[in-house]
Structures are given as structure tokens and as C-alpha cells.
Amino acid sequence: MVQDISYVNQKRRLFHSYTFRLALLYAIMFSTSTLIIFYFFYLFTASYMTEQMDNTIQAEIQGLAERYNQEGLNGLTELIAERVNRQQATGNSIYLLTTYRLEPLVGNLDRWPKNAQINDDWLEFKLEINEQTNETHLARAKIFRLPGSYGLLVGRDINQLTEAKRRIIQALTWGLAMMVLLAFLGGLVLSRRTVRKIERINQTAQSIMSGDLSKRVPLTNRNDDFDQVADNLNQMLDRIQALMEDIRRVSDNIAHDLRTPLARLRQHLEEARLQEPASSKSAQNLEQSIREADSLLVTFNALLRIARIEAGQLTTGFTQIDYRTFLEDIVEFYEPLMEDKYQTLETGLDTHILSWGDRDLLFQALANLIENAIKYTPEKGNISLTLTRHVDDVIITISDNGPGIPESEYENVFRRFYRLDQSRTASGNGLGLSMVAAVISMHNGDIALNNNRPGLKIQITLPVTKPSPITKT
């Protein structure tokens, strides 16, 4: 199934490829120019052959004329009879001598041709060869009026010539067809090779986009222009990877350098708190300060965590997850909170789906969503959680019938620190959904918000994956 799709995709990509279009254009241009060459070739060959034929007829006429000049009409008649006899039925020459009323006297033509056409001093007409089969040949001849109004026709059956011309046209047509076919096939082969090379670059780009920055475009050692492009891309990737590592190092350093003083601040507050009697005013102030420091640290940690998830550095935590058990754990964990708000939970968790992912991060993401649903759905509201499988995707939906989110805000809520006006007063740091989005995209999944009329319906789509060699540790 998957192979079929990729096969079709490959085909589609091939015919849409720039190289293929280029090859097609080239084939058309090549065929057109060949057609022109063939046309001139035919034109010159055909006129040469006609000329040869005409020369032969002229030579015959020359011979006849000489005899006529020497021996008069009798000599001419004899010569014609002699020539007709000599060539019998096999020859191509045509002779006819007629009276002034065009009645045949001597020659191998029964009668003066009908429906003849005069073309450049030449008479062209149809020669009946076989009356039963209606077989006719084309003939070409010159006519003369001799003194005494005798008519003379000297010509040739040009069937061989037309046959030769027909053959030439046939040969050229076949040749042209073969050439168009070859040009098309050549274009196909050429563009397939190019598409394959581009495909390799594409695949690398795709695995990089899904987080594996260490991938590089393979080189072929031929040092052609594709290798140069690939080499440049690889150098660019090296640079990006170095920059990403810099960012990671910087954020790790921030984590260490900024969190340490914050931690010390908290330590001092805690020490001070322990020295005060629990009920004193300053103890309460100190406890308040510790809580503030804690929430600062939570926000700070969440930011760093999102940054690191987005940098795709956390795939080492991937394990196999059974989504049904996983969601049952979440339900079990949050059920008491819902019961306290008299909320009812509907679950549709019928299928076991095994996939690969970071269970702690996914738990965090789904916990954030469930906590939101519990927080914003009023008492006695409904919350539902479903798990389904659609081809190669896990689909998890979380819906509630609370106040929901205005549709115009769907895009915004995933932004960091973004909070809807009505939730500003509620606790939270505006990072919960950013974290969810980062975790889902790290798993190559998708999250969509929909109006549940009333309420919010969140749909998460995650691909069912198997462990890849990179994530296996």
C-alpha cells in the first residue's frame, strides 16, 4: 500500500519534473528539425530522380529525331517498331506515332491518352496496364507535331519513380517515428536519473526537518554539478548544525548559570524561613517569596524545556508506548479532580495501539490538556477522551463542553506566554499549550482545535512509528 503510493508519487514527480519537461521540449525541437531535414532530402532526391527520368526521355527523343532527319517518316516508323519490339512488355518506354487525327500508326500505346495534363511542357497521364484489375501507372511524355500533322508521343512509365518516392517517404516516416520515440525515452531516462538525484536531496531535507540534523546528502564522487549542489548543501547543514549546537550549549549554560543563583536565592529564603517560628508574619512572607521563586523557576524551566524539545534533542527518551494503557493512566490520575468538580468523563479507549515516543513528555502534554479541560469546564460539565486509529495514525481527541476558545484565537493559543483575556486571572504561565505543541511536533504529529459547540475539541494526530536505528540506544 505504502509502496504503491510512493510509486505513484514518484511517477507524478517524474512527469512534473523540470528535467522531464526540458527533455520533452528538446525531443520536440529535435524532431521538428529532423522533419525539416527529411523534407529537403526528399525534395532534392525526388527532383533529381525526375530529372534523370526526363534526361532519358530526352535521349530517346534525340535518337528518334536524328533518324527522322536522315530517313524521314519511314525511318522513324521503323525505329519505333524496332524499339518497341526490343523492349517487349518489360520496358518502360512509351512510343506512339499517330495520324493528324491522332489515330495510332505505330507504337506500344493503344491510343492517344485521354485526361492528360500538360505540366511544364510535359504530358502526364494514366497508363492502363491491366483492364481487369484496373491497374494504372503514371506516365510522363513529350509530344511533337511532325510535318504532315503526324503526332508523336515519346515518354516513360514512371511507376518505378513514384514507387521509389513512396518508399522514401515511408522510410523517412518510420525513421521520424523511431526518433521521436527514442527522444522521448531518452528524456524519460535522463529525467529519471535527475529526479532520483533530487529525490536523494529531498529525503535528506525531510529527515533533517523531522529532527535528525546529522543527515547529509550522499555524494557520488563524480564531482558533477549535482555533487557540487549537494556539497554546498552539506556545508550549509554543517553550519546550521554548529549553530544549533551553539544554541543548545548557550541554553545549557543559561540553565546552569542562571538557575544556580536562583537556586541559591531559594536556599537562602528557605534557611531564613526555618529560623522563624512557623506562625510569625515574616515566616509567612518568606513562604510567599519561596512560592514566587518556585513559579519563576517553573516558568524558566518550561521555557528551556520547550526550546530543547523544539531543537529536537530529546529523542533519546523514546520508548514503546501502548496508547490505551497510557491514556488509562492519565484518566486514572485525573479522575479524582473531575469527581471533585462533579464533571463526567466519557472515554472511548477501545484499541491498543503500540507506537514509539517519549512517554514522560507525552504524558506532560496530555496532562496539560486534561488539566485545562478540568480547569475551564464548569462543575457538572462533560469531558471526553477518545483514542482511535486511522490507517497509520493515532488520533486522540479531548473535548469538553466548557466555554471553549473563540475561533479567532485558535492560532494564537500555541504562542509562548499567550493568554486569553478571560484566563489572565487563572493560575498558569501561558506556556502549557506551547509545550504541548512542541511535544506533538517533536513526535511529527499534528494538533488541531475545533469548536465542540459548545466547548473545545482538541484533536491530536500522531504517526504510528517503529523504533528507528537513531533512537535505539
Add this chain to the structure above:
Amino acid sequence: MRILIIEDDTATATYIQKGLIEAGHTVDTAARGDDGLALAMGEHYQALIVDRMLPGLDGLSLVSTLREQNNNTPTLILSALGEVDDRVEGLRMGGDDYLTKPFSFSELLARLGALVRRTTTETKATVLQVGELTMDLLGREVKREGQVIDLQPREFRLLEYLMRHSNQIVTRTMLLENVWDYNFDPQTNVIDVHISRLRSKIDKSFSYQLLNTIRGAGYILRESKA
């Protein structure tokens, strides 16, 4: 208990040292990884507290070197790197528990207590007892003063963990990691809700409260009235 702290940040080291001495322990400190390793190999400690980033030798290499030498002193790794994979790596390299900075001292103390108890008294008892509360691990039955208490499977696991760490503070994150087996930060008081449900089952109709909340720290299952 004799404890070694290997930490390059003096403020943190002093803070931990002071707190541990107040709690009645003997404490040595080292500021470099290589010094710490030498001390840990040469002396006999009941527990080690090791920072991940150290000059000389980093914390993870220190722990894995110790383990290669068959030194199994319970070790708590401290780090500002709180990510899940760091944590997994820390535990795989031979650490027994992992604590992210900043931490409250009570969290450190609670984890240290659990760590030492886990390694010294890895009990194979089939019945746990705290005061007149008993848990039969084979029969999956809990009784207080002879009265059977009906518990959900997760409540059973929660109580089991509390009973194994009785008279010892147990923090919310310790419960999340050990009872629910997920490492994450709930933004709500959901753990408190689970605890109060358990409490209503094991304490409500009895003379005194076994399961107590320690403000700002966690919970404790105490054997006697305090």
C-alpha cells in the same frame, strides 16, 4: 550517617552541609570531581551527593568509575539539567536518584532517606506494618485495627510506597515517579487529592491520623501520634 558532598558551588555545598549537620549527620565535602572520587574510594560513606558538572572529573564519570570498582554507595546526583534524557542518563550511569536544582532541602533529605533505606533494608517481607495498619502484599489486603479497608489498585500502590517509607517525609515528585511512574509536573494539586482520598479511607473512622501533610515538603506516614 556519614555523607560525602561533591559540589563545586560553595554556596550550595555549605547549604546542604549545614542542613545535614543539623539533621544529625556527619558530612565531608569535596569541590573537585577527582578529589571526590579519591575520598569516596578511600573512606566509607553511607551516601554520596554528587553534582553533575564538576571540575576535574564530571559527576557521571565519577559515579560510573565507582560502580566499576564495585563501590555501591547510594548516590544522589544533583544537576541544573533537569531534562528527562539527562535524568535517564544519570540513572543509567549508576546514580540511584536524580535531583534537579533548585530543590528544597526537605526534598533532598526525603530522597536521601529513601535512598539509604532502599539499599540497606531491601526487605522481602510479605506483610508491611505501620502502627496497627497492616498490608498483606500477597493477599492484597489492608487492615487497620482488624478492620478491612477496601482500596483501588493505585491507592494500594500509593499506600505501599508510604508504608515502605514510613516515618519519613515523602515528596510529591517522589510519589509521581514511584507510584505513577511518570516524570512530569502537574500544574494542579492532583496529588493532594489522591492523598486526601487515601486518607479518608485509612484515617477517617479511626482514633488518630497516620497520614500527615508536612507543609511545603510532602507527606509522612507516622507510626505514633505526634
